[in-house]
Amino acid sequence: MYVFGIQDTLKALDLGALEIMLLWEDLAYTRYEFRNPHTDKTTVHVLTEAQEQQKDPKFFCDPETNMELEVVNSEGLTDWLLLNYKKFGI
Numbered sequence: 001m002y003v004f005g006i007q008d009t010l011k012a013l014d015l016g017a018l019e020i021m022l023l024w025e026d027l028a029y030t031r032y033e034f035r036n037p038h039t040d041k042t043t044v045h046v047l048t049e050a051q052e053q054q055k056d057p058k059f060f061c062d063p064e065t066n067m068e069l070e071v072v073n074s075e076g077l078t079d080w081l082l083l084n085y086k087k088f089g090i
Contacts, residue, residue: 006077009021010046013088013090014088018089019090021081021085023078023081023082024078025078026078027077028049029047029048029076029078030046030049030074030075030076030077031044031046031073031074031076031080032045032047032071032074033071033072033073033074034059034060034070034071034072035069035070035072036062036067036070037069037070038067043069
């Protein structure tokens with residue numbers, strides 16, 4: 001079996017269903033970790049350059065309170081995958 005695309009690949013990675021991953025070096029995606037300052041809940045989103053530039057409130061704000069979320073960490077998706085793939089058993 002196989003998957004294509006960022007979202008399906010990351011879901012398969014989380015489920016431990018990947019044995020081999022072919023990764024294109026120039027992926028234009030950034031992995032963000034957001035923290036809600038009121039609830040301390042952390043969420044992760046993978047955004048395109050356009051979503052980053054627009055500061056899409058769907059990702060950068062809490063949907064219930066409309067407060068801006070704190071960016072805990074952001075790095076290129078390719079870099080993050082290269083540093084963390086062993087945690088997922090690949």
